[in-house]
Amino acid sequence: QVQLVQSGAEVKKPGSSVKVSCKASGGTFSSYAISWVRQAPGQGLEWMGRIIPIFGIANYAQKFQGRVTITADKSTSTAYMELSSLRSEDTAVYYCARMAMTTVPQDAFDIWGQGTMVTVSS
């Protein structure tokens, strides 16, 4: 059973960057896209962007364009999300989630990471 295992909680200063990892345990990224979704305290879900590891192509939500970089290392089945120029409003739980491109259920987030809390505070 594939699991997505994320890196641990982070506390960052405003203006700095954070890089969160997401490793597929018990499987690989083949035929999947990995998205990053964040959730501010007490708020809803917000899609940030995705990467299709076999193609190395990333897409980003307009809101985060220029501040977020999503990458993947196929050799270790690990995806990364780096967010720069952090501000207090970026305090949130960051989730990675897997989306199948060719198998059912297609285009759904069927497996999620456990979440990584990122706190931005001076």
Next chain:
Amino acid sequence: DIVMTQTPLSLSVTPGQPASISCKSSQSLLHSDGKTYLYWYLQKPGQPPQLLIYEVSNRFSGVPDRFSGSGSGTDFTLKISRVEAEDVGVYYCMQSIQLPYTFGQGTKLEIK
């Protein structure tokens, strides 16, 4: 961006009673490939979201049959035939017909 609007934003239901959540999209989620890209997730307290329903009406593996999804085009509904205590949490609809993927605001279900 496609806007997803859920109603109600909160529900309080007696165990054994039904519940219904509406989700409306600002654009049709029916693709030319014949599929409708509407999904339902449940986020239980302290957990990541979990997939309940894919493509409007298909229950994901392990999801009890008291959960059902329906709808077409821009109007969708999630129904729970008999609410149980384990169903508490926040329900989200989501579209993946186009980037950026967008979620509804969430509907919080609590037990009376």
